[in-house]
Each structure stands twice: as C-alpha cells, then as structure tokens.
Amino acid sequence: MKYTSKQIIDTFLNFFKANGHTQIKNSSIVPENDPTLLFINAGMAPIKKCFTGEEEPVSKRMCNIQTCIRTNDIESVGDRHHLTSFNMLGSWSIGDYFKEGAIKYAFTLLTEGFKIPKEKLYATVFCGDEELGLPADEESIGYWESVGIDPSHIIKLPFEDNFWRMGDGEGPCGPCTEVFYDTGDEHGESYEKSGVFDTKKRYLEIWNAGVFMEYYQNLDKTYSKLKFKSVDTGSGLERLLLTLNGLESVYDTEIFVDIMNYLRENSAKPNERSLRIICEHIRTSVVILNAKVDPSNVKAGYILRRLMRRALRHLRTIDANDDMFIIIAGKTIDNMNNTGLNPDWNFTKEELLDKFKIEQDKFSKMLSQGLKVFNEYILDKSNIVDGYLKEELVFKLYDTFGFPFEITQELAEEANIKVNEAKFNELLEHHKEESRGANLAVFKSGLADHDPNTIKLHTATHLLHATLRKILGNDVHQMGSNITPERLRFDFNFPRKLTDEELREIENMVNDVISQSINVVREEMSPEQAKASGALGLFDNKYGDKVSVYTIGDFSKEICSGPHVANTSELGQFKIKKEESSSAGVRRIKAILV
Numbered sequence: 001m002k003y004t005s006k007q008i009i010d011t012f013l014n015f016f017k018a019n020g021h022t023q024i025k026n027s028s029i030v031p032e033n034d035p036t037l038l039f040i041n042a043g044m045a046p047i048k049k050c051f052t053g054e055e056e057p058v059s060k061r062m063c064n065i066q067t068c069i070r071t072n073d074i075e076s077v078g079d080r081h082h083l084t085s086f087n088m089l090g091s092w093s094i095g096d097y098f099k100e101g102a103i104k105y106a107f108t109l110l111t112e113g114f115k116i117p118k119e120k121l122y123a124t125v126f127c128g129d130e131e132l133g134l135p136a137d138e139e140s141i142g143y144w145e146s147v148g149i150d151p152s153h154i155i156k157l158p159f160e161d162n163f164w165r166m167g168d169g170e171g172p173c174g175p176c177t178e179v180f181y182d183t184g185d186e187h188g189e190s191y192e193k194s195g196v197f198d199t200k201k202r203y204l205e206i207w208n209a210g211v212f213m214e215y216y217q218n219l220d221k222t223y224s225k226l227k228f229k230s231v232d233t234g235s236g237l238e239r240l241l242l243t244l245n246g247l248e249s250v251y252d253t254e255i256f257v258d259i260m261n262y263l264r265e266n267s268a269k270p271n272e273r274s275l276r277i278i279c280e281h282i283r284t285s286v287v288i289l290n291a292k293v294d295p296s297n298v299k300a301g302y303i304l305r306r307l308m309r310r311a312l313r314h315l316r317t318i319d320a321n322d323d324m325f326i327i328i329a330g331k332t333i334d335n336m337n338n339t340g341l342n343p344d345w346n347f348t349k350e351e352l353l354d355k356f357k358i359e360q361d362k363f364s365k366m367l368s369q370g371l372k373v374f375n376e377y378i379l380d381k382s383n384i385v386d387g388y389l390k391e392e393l394v395f396k397l398y399d400t401f402g403f404p405f406e407i408t409q410e411l412a413e414e415a416n417i418k419v420n421e422a423k424f425n426e427l428l429e430h431h432k433e434e435s436r437g438a439n440l441a442v443f444k445s446g447l448a449d450h451d452p453n454t455i456k457l458h459t460a461t462h463l464l465h466a467t468l469r470k471i472l473g474n475d476v477h478q479m480g481s482n483i484t485p486e487r488l489r490f491d492f493n494f495p496r497k498l499t500d501e502e503l504r505e506i507e508n509m510v511n512d513v514i515s516q517s518i519n520v521v522r523e524e525m526s527p528e529q530a531k532a533s534g535a536l537g538l539f540d541n542k543y544g545d546k547v548s549v550y551t552i553g554d555f556s557k558e559i560c561s562g563p564h565v566a567n568t569s570e571l572g573q574f575k576i577k578k579e580e581s582s583s584a585g586v587r588r589i590k591a592i593l594v
C-alpha cells in the first residue's frame with residue numbers, strides 16, 4: 001500500500017487516541033516563554049514543564065503532530081533524509097505507563113497499524129554510562145524481546161546515540177529506544193553480516209519510540225532523578241513517508257517530488273544536491289516567515305536569512321532564472337495546502353511571497369555591490385600574486401560585503417584567477433576565534449541581549465553581588481552570571497547551602513537599596529584607578545587601558561561594560577526563586593524582578 005502524509009498522520013494519531021491519548025495542538029515554532037530555544041525542535045519542547053511537574057498536563061496521555069526546526073544538521077541537507085524542518089508525530093505518558101507500555105504501543109502500531117513485518121524492524125537501547133552513573137537499559141531489551149523482536153535486532157548504543165536530551169542546557173532527559181527500518185540489501189550490507197549498524201544508508205530511524213524521562217540534566221551535566229517517570233516519543237513524518245513507500249529519499253515523497261521535477265526541468269545546469277537544498281531551505285523559510293520572524297542578522301532571523309541566501313546561492317549554481325526563488329516558494333505554499341501539511345497561516349500567500357522578494361532583492365544588491373568591488377580588485381594587478389587573488393581581499397569580500405566564498409570562487413574562475421580556499425579558511429578560523437573572544441566578554445558581564453528587562457536584571461545582579469558580600473563575607477565573589485529577559489542567574493563561591501533566613505535577608509537588603517532610588521553612575525578610568533577605588537573586578541590583565549566602573553551609591557562599585565538602568569527605582573521588587581548548588585563549592589541563585 002502507498003501512504004499519503006494524511007494517512008500516516010491519521011493512523012498514528014487515531015491509534016494513540018484509541019488508547020486514551022488526548023490530541024494537543026501544534027504550537028508555533030517560535031517558543032513562547034522559553035529563552036533557551038530559538039525554535040521548537042521536538043514535540044516535547046512546548047510541554048517540557050509537564051515532565052518536571054511545574055505544569056499540569058491537559059491529560060496524562062497525549063499525542064500530536066508538531067512542526068519542528070532543527071538547523072544543526074544544515075550541512076547534511078541534500079542526503080536521503082536530513083531536513084531543517086519536519087513534522088514530528090509524538091505521543092506522551094506523563095507519570096502514567098512507562099517502558100513496557102511504550103514498547104508495546106510502538107510494536108503494535110508499527111506492525112499492525114503500518115503493517116511493517118517485524119523482521120524489518122531493529123531497536124536500539126542505551127548501553128549505560130558508568131562515568132555518568134547511568135545504568136544500561138536492560139528492561140527495554142526484555143520488553144522488545146517479549147513483543148517478538150529477534151534479539152539479534154536489538155542493538156546497545158552509548159550515551160551519544162541513546163540518551164536523549166533537548167541539548168546541552170538543563171531539562172528533562174533519559175535513555176531512549178529508537179526503531180530503525182531496514183531499507184534492504186540495495187542500501188548496503190546487513191548488520192548481521194557486517195557487524196556495523198549503518199544508520200546513514202541501510203537502516204533508517206523511523207521512531208524514537210521512547211525517551212524514558214526519569215532524569216533532569218543540570219547545567220553542570222549532573223543528573224538528578226525526576227519526581228515521576230514519563231515517556232516522550234517522536235517520529236518524523238517525512239521519514240515515515242519515505243520508508244513506508246519504499247522511496248529513495250524524502251525528495252521523492254509527495255512533499256517535494258513535483259517541485260523538484262519542476263525545478264530540474266527549468267534550470268540550465270541542474271545538480272541533484274543543489275535542487276534538494278533549494279527546495280528544502282525554501283520550505284523551511286516559508287515555515288519560519290509564517291511564524292512572524294523576518295530575516296535579520298541576529299538569532300532566529302539570522303537562521304532564516306542563512307537558509308534563504310543559501311537557497312539563492314544554489315539557484316545560481318543550477319543556472320535557474322531569477323524568478324525561480326519566488327516560483328518555488330509559491331509552489332511550496334500550494335503543496336503544503338494540498339498535502340494538508342500547512343501551518344496555521346498568519347499571512348496570505350502574496351504576503352509571504354513579498355517577504356521572499358524583499359530578501360531576494362537585498363541579496364542581489366549585496367551581490368552587485370560585491371561584484372563591483374571584486375572587479376575593482378582584479379583591475380589592480382598588484383592584488384594578484386602568482387595567479388591568486390590576495391586572500392585578505394577574498395576575506396574582505398566575505399566579511400565586509402557578505403559575499404559567500406563560493407561566489408568569489410566562481411567569479412575568479414571566470415576571470416582566470418585562482419583563490420586559495422585553505423588560506424581563506426585560515427582567516428575565517430582566526431576571525432571566528434576573535435568573535436569567540438567577544439562572546440566570552442559577553443559571558444563575563446553575563447549579558448546576552450539588551451532587552452530592557454535584561455538590563456534591569458543586570459543592575460539587580462550588581463546589587464545581589466554586593467549584598468552577598470555584606471551578608472556572607474568578603475570572600476564571596478562572582479563565579480559566573482547569565483541573564484535573560486526573564487531572570488538572572490548568579491554563581492558565587494560559598495561552601496554550603498544558604499538558609500531560608502539568609503535568603504530572606506538578602507532579598508530584603510536588595511529591595512531596600514532599590515527603594516532608596518539611588519542613581520547608577522558610570523565613570524571611565526584606568527584599571528589601576530578602578531582597583532584603587534575599591535571596584536570589584538577580575539584584575540587579571542584582561543582589561544584594556546580604560547574600563548567603565550558602575551557605582552550605586554556607597555553600596556556597590558563594579559567594573560562592567562554595562563549597560564545599566566539610570567536609577568534603582570526602575571527595578572521593581574527583587575525576588576529569589578531558587579538557591580542551589582552549581583558545582584563543588586559554588587552556589588547558584590536564580591532571581592526575578594516583579
């Protein structure tokens with residue numbers, strides 16, 4: 001039987017609904033109230049607080065289909081199945097059934113619902129990690145065997161493969177068991193013969209059939225037990241569509257096939273990888289634009305710009321007409337509507353296409369500007385050494401004019417000049433190191449953005465720092481800080497947990513200073529003067545000739561790059577939300593302003 005997207009979605013959701021799961025809505029791909037994520041990257045992301053008990057789920061059993069964006073695999077796009085956006089079918093048990101139930105449901109749905117012969121299925125389980133104190137998941141092996149999976153089809157894999165977490169940050173996590181589909185001998189040697197479980201070509205993951213959420217990953221990469229155990233599953237619809245229909249790649253499915261064919265027929269030099277990248281990136285761009293993100297140079301907008309410009313660049317590679325960007329975007333929107341895989345539209349088709357057009361125009365402007373500069377460079381013969389355009393100029397085109405390296409390379413080729421890619425990459429690496437340095441500076445002041453709330457919390461952090469020293473002693477100093485618009489987080493050295501009384505005293509002292517409406521004063525001076533004035537700082541030769549010192553009455557004086565509020569009265573009420581261990585000898589306070 002051939003499956004459409006709609007049939008797969010219905011089979012999945014109806015199965016779970018028949019087994020007592022409530023279908024929940026598909027959230028916007030831009031997370032609400034979660035500064036740790038740029039985009040929703042898994043079905044569980046919008047409900048992650050249900051796993052810790054911080055939020056009450058609508059039901060203990062839930063399921064849905066959730067659009068997800070994952071751009072960490074962007075370089076893999078163009079292979080059989082990696083995508084930057086996909087639809088995740090998910091099911092959850094929040095403190096209800098656990099491993100046995102999840103494995104039974106997975107096996108029944110795959111073999112009865114999707115009629116996959118069990119011989120085609122392989123399951124991976126977590127082999128444990130002694131160093132992290134995490135045991136092997138022997139129970140899951142037992143449950144897979146008891147439903148009828150041959151023991152030779154059960155593979156134990158390490159932490160990197162079979163311990164699922166949302167990323168490096170904090171959050172619920174646990175060992176997982178994934179189901180792979182055997183796409184057959186034409187895609188490589190079998191696992192039984194070669195001993196190698198090749199998950200790139202022959203065996204395709206079709207379902208993370210159970211993340212067994214029983215741990216919480218702390219920021220210092222230690223694991224605490226959650227209050228109750230839950231199950232989180234996730235299956236990429238696009239991969240199911242490819243495997244259940246026995247197709248070669250996701251580009252042969254109904255999601256892409258017609259658009260790919262159109263593009264192939266309407267380009268002078270079609271190459272498969274470029275065609276795939278164009279169609280894939282345009283599809284993700286539609287999804288992100290519709291979520292009210294516009295292309296820009298920061299955060300989510302930057303990811304969108306990168307996707308759009310990468311598609312535009314590959315359109316040049318295949319020598320397609322300039323209008324093709326908009327035509328493919330239009331076809332993508334139509335196809336989303338036809339397959340039923342459209343988001344809830346926030347814009348009309350015309351409005352979305354206008355947004356594509358605006359970015360395309362910006363890109364062309366950048367290109368023509370860069371082209372002019374490039375032509376000037378090559379007119380001056382001293383810029384060409386041994387047949388190569390000087391690498392500083394290649395880098396300048398990239399860094400100052402936003403010219404992708406590949407385009408300079410193409411132009412150089414046409415002008416019979418060479419460019420040295422290795423030297424360009426060296427400069428690029430050097431530049432990245434410098435910006436890493438700049439990021440470290442951001443880390444030092446702990447300020448990741450200039451949102452007004454972040455600035456207020458930053459000033460509150462200075463008050464907290466000074467207060468801790470007054471109450472706990474002058475040995476206390478800052479060990480780290482991280483501030484978002486929602487909260488401040490401050491790490492400091494102290495050997496034990498703070499008492500409730502101490503926490504109340506700290507809160508009161510900070511609030512007392514706030515209520516005195518004290519001006520926050522910035523002065524510039526040399527690091528030596530700053531040190532002599534008693535300002536807190538790191539004094540380890542990292543400062544330049546001049547530093548800014550922020551003074552709040554006679555209460556606080558710190559070297560800091562700012563920015564800060566002008567007067568403490570702007571802060572509102574300071575409230576400590578949590579005091580906990582961060583690592584050995586280091587405590588962490590999380591606080592908010594209300």
Ligand code: GLY
Binds near residue numbers: 043044211232233234
């Ligand atoms: N949350 C399960 C997965 O993304 O695989």
